[in-house]
Amino acid sequence: MRSHxxxxxxxxxxxxxxxxQTPPAEANRAYQRLAIFAPSAAEMVVALGAADRVVGxxxxxxxxxxxxxxxxxxxxxxxxxEALLELNVDHVLTTSSVNAAAAYERLGRLGIIVESFDTxxxxxxxxxxxxxxxRLEREAIAEQLLEEMSxxxxxxxxxxxxxxxxxxxxxxxxxxxxxxxxxxxxxELIRLAGGSNVAFDATSPYQRYSIEAVLERQPDxxxxxxxxxxxxxxxxxxxxxxxxxxxxxxxxLLVVPGMRLVEMAALTxxxxxxxxxxx
Amino acid sequence: xxVRLNSRRLLGWCLALAALLLVTLVIGVGVGSGxxxxxxxxxxxxxxDHETKRQILMQVRLPRTLLAALLGGALSLAGAAFQALLRxxxxxxxVLGVSGGASIGGVVALTLxxxxxxxxxxPAPLVVPIFAFLGALAALFLIERVxxxxxxxxxxxxxxxxxxxxxxxxxxxYFIQSLASLEELHAIVFHLMGRVxxxxxxxxxxxxxxxxxxSLWLFASARDFNALSTGEEGATQLGVDTERxxxxxxxxxxxxxxxxxxxxxxxxxxxxVVPHLLRLLIGPDHRLLLPASFLGGASFLVIADTxxxxxxAPNELPVGVITALVGGPFFLVLLRRRGGQNGFS
Numbered sequence: 001m002r003s004h005x006x007x008x009x010x011x012x013x014x015x016x017x018x019x020x021q022t023p024p025a026e027a028n029r030a031y032q033r034l035a036i037f038a039p040s041a042a043e044m045v046v047a048l049g050a051a052d053r054v055v056g057x058x059x060x061x062x063x064x065x066x067x068x069x070x071x072x073x074x075x076x077x078x079x080x081x082e083a084l085l086e087l088n089v090d091h092v093l094t095t096s097s098v099n100a101a102a103a104y105e106r107l108g109r110l111g112i113i114v115e116s117f118d119t120x121x122x123x124x125x126x127x128x129x130x131x132x133x134x135r136l137e138r139e140a141i142a143e144q145l146l147e148e149m150s151x152x153x154x155x156x157x158x159x160x161x162x163x164x165x166x167x168x169x170x171x172x173x174x175x176x177x178x179x180x181x182x183x184x185x186x187x188e189l190i191r192l193a194g195g196s197n198v199a200f201d202a203t204s205p206y207q208r209y210s211i212e213a214v215l216e217r218q219p220d221x222x223x224x225x226x227x228x229x230x231x232x233x234x235x236x237x238x239x240x241x242x243x244x245x246x247x248x249x250x251x252x253l254l255v256v257p258g259m260r261l262v263e264m265a266a267l268t269x270x271x272x273x274x275x276x277x278x279x
Numbered sequence: 280x281x282v283r284l285n286s287r288r289l290l291g292w293c294l295a296l297a298a299l300l301l302v303t304l305v306i307g308v309g310v311g312s313g314x315x316x317x318x319x320x321x322x323x324x325x326x327x328d329h330e331t332k333r334q335i336l337m338q339v340r341l342p343r344t345l346l347a348a349l350l351g352g353a354l355s356l357a358g359a360a361f362q363a364l365l366r367x368x369x370x371x372x373x374v375l376g377v378s379g380g381a382s383i384g385g386v387v388a389l390t391l392x393x394x395x396x397x398x399x400x401x402p403a404p405l406v407v408p409i410f411a412f413l414g415a416l417a418a419l420f421l422i423e424r425v426x427x428x429x430x431x432x433x434x435x436x437x438x439x440x441x442x443x444x445x446x447x448x449x450x451x452x453y454f455i456q457s458l459a460s461l462e463e464l465h466a467i468v469f470h471l472m473g474r475v476x477x478x479x480x481x482x483x484x485x486x487x488x489x490x491x492x493x494s495l496w497l498f499a500s501a502r503d504f505n506a507l508s509t510g511e512e513g514a515t516q517l518g519v520d521t522e523r524x525x526x527x528x529x530x531x532x533x534x535x536x537x538x539x540x541x542x543x544x545x546x547x548x549x550x551x552v553v554p555h556l557l558r559l560l561i562g563p564d565h566r567l568l569l570p571a572s573f574l575g576g577a578s579f580l581v582i583a584d585t586x587x588x589x590x591x592a593p594n595e596l597p598v599g600v601i602t603a604l605v606g607g608p609f610f611l612v613l614l615r616r617r618g619g620q621n622g623f624s
Contacts, residue, residue: 060461175469176469176474202593208595209594210313210592212315212340215334216314218331
C-alpha cells in the first residue's frame with residue numbers, strides 16, 4: 001500500500017515537472033485577438049484604429065464606445081480563463097495586479113500572453129502607446145498620436161508659463177480624505193496647467209491625507225472627483241471655499257490617464273487659470 | 280495577588296486614570312500634522328492665520344480626539360464586560376457578532392441604498408453610521424433570539440451564535456463586494472478598515488450620552504460580575520439573578536459595540552488588550568476594573584489615533600495598525616513579567 005502511494009507520488013512529481021517545463025507561450029508576436037482589462041490601454045488600441053482586434057473587455061471601468069459591447073471576460077484581478085480560451089484570445093492587456101499573478105501565469109501556460117502596462121504617469125502613457133503601436137503594427141499612427149499629444153501638452157504648458165502659480169489640491173476621496181500626490185498623472189497635470197500641488201509631500205500617488213495639513217496650506221483651488229465636493233463647505237476659511245473655487249469634476253474626466261491627456265490638461269488649465277479658458 | 284478594594288484605592292486609581300486621559304487629550308489636541316499648538320488659542324488674535332489655527336484645533340483635532348476617547352472607552356468596557364460575562368479571556372467586543380451586523384448595515388448603505396427623498400435631511404456623513412447602527416440593532420435582536428434556549432442564555436450558545444453570525448456577515452459582505460463597482464469597493468474597504476473619522480463637534484455630545492448610559496449601567500452591575508466570576512451557580516447562591524445579569528450585559532455591551540463599529544469600523548485590540556492589561560495591573564475586582572477599562576481604553580485609543588495622525592504626517596495611517604503594533608508586544612511583555620498570570624484564575 002505504502003509503496004503504491006510512493007509510486008503515485010513520484011509519478012505526480014514527474015508529471016508536474018513535465019508540465020512546468022512546457023515552454024511559455026512565445027512573446028513578442030503581433031496582437032490578433034485581444035482581451036483588454038485596462039480602460040487606458042483600450043482607448044489607445046481604439047485610437048490606433050485596431051478596435052476590430054478587441055474581442056473581450058474587463059468588468060471594471062469605462063471603455064470606449066467602439067468596444068464597450070464586447071464580451072466581458074473577467075476583470076484585472078480575476079480573469080475568466082474559460083471565456084478567454086473560448087474566444088481564442090492570444091493576448092491580454094492589463095495593468096499589473098498582484099492578486100491575479102497566479103491566474104496570469106496559468107494563462108501563459110495555456111498560450112495566452114498577458115502583458116501589463118503602467119499608464120499611471122505621462123511617461124507611462126507614452127511608452128505604452130509606442131509599444132502598442134509596434135505590436136499592432138501601426139507604428140506610424142502611434143508616432144503621429146504621440147506627436148499630437150506632445151504638441152497639445154506643450155501648448156498648454158506654454159500658455160500657463162509666467163502666470164502666477166496658485167496652490168491646488170486634487171481630492172479623489174473625501175471620507176476619508178484621499179489626495180493625488182507625486183507619482184500620479186494628476187500631480188503632473190497640476191504642474192503642467194500652471195499650479196502647484198499642496199500635497200507635494202504625499203508618499204504615494206493616491207494617499208490618505210490629513211485635513212489639518214490642507215487647512216494650514218490653504219489651497220486656492222480644490223478639484224474634487226469624489227462626488228462629494230459639497231463637504232468642503234464645512235471649512236469656510238479655505239481660500240478655495242471662500243472664493244467659490246471648489247470644482248466638482250466627474251472622475252471619468254480626470255482619473256484614468258490615456259489618450260485623453262491633452263483634454264485632461266485643458267480641463268485642468270481651465271479650472272486653474274480660467275482667464276485662459278477657450279470659451 | 281488579591282488586594283482588598285477599599286474606596287480609597289478605587290478613587291485613587293480612577294483619579295489617576297482620569298488624569299492620564301486628560302493628559303492624552305491635551306496631547307491629542309496639541310499635536311498634529313500642522314504647526315498649530317494649544318498656545319495658538321491664546322496667541323496673537325490679529326495675525327492672519329490665527330483663525331485657521333483655531334479652526335484646526337477646535338474643529339479638526341478636538342472632535343476627533345474626543346471621538347477617539349469615547350470609542351476607545353466604549354470598546355474597552357464592552358470587552359471587559361464580555362470577558363466577565365463569558366468568563367473567557369479571548370472575549371472581545373466583536374465576539375457576539377453584533378459588529379458583523381453593523382458592518383453589513385454600513386456596506387448596504389454604501390452600495391445598495393439610494394436614500395428616499397423623505398430621508399434626505401440626514402446629513403450625508405451620517406448615513407453610513409446610522410445604517411450601520413440599525414444593522415447592529417437588528418443583529419443584536421436576532422442573536423439574542425437565537426441564543427436564548429428555553430428562556431436561558433447560555434455561554435456556549437452565545438459564543439457559537441456570535442461566531443457563526445460573524446462568519447455569515449463576512450460572507451455576505453464578500454458577496455456584495457464581488458458585485459460592487461470599483462468605487463463602491465474602495466468605499467467598502469475604507470468603511471471596514473477601522474479609523475477614527477472626522478466629525479463635527481456638535482455630534483459629540485449626543486454620542487457621549489449614548490455611550491454614557493449603557494456604560495454607567497454596566498458599572499452598576501460590577502458587584503454581580505464579581506459574584507459571577509465564581510461560576511453561575513455560585514452567583515445564584517449569592518443571590519444574583521444571573522439570567523437577568525447575562526441578558527442585560529449582552530444588550531448593553533452590544534449597544535456599546537454597535538455604536539463604536541458604526542462610527543469607526545472594526546478597530547481591533549482595544550477591547551481585548553486594555554481590560555487584560557488593567558486586570559494585570561489592578562486586579563480582577565470589577566468595581567474598579569470596569570471604570571478603569573473605560574478610562575484606560577479611552578486614553579489608549581487617543582494615543583493610538585494621535586500616532587496614526589502624526590507618525591507619517593501629513594500622510595495618515597489606519598489606527599488599527601497602531602493599536603495592534605503597539606498594544607500587542609506591550610501586552611505580551613507585561614504578561615511574561617507577571618509569569619503568565621492573567622487575573623482570571
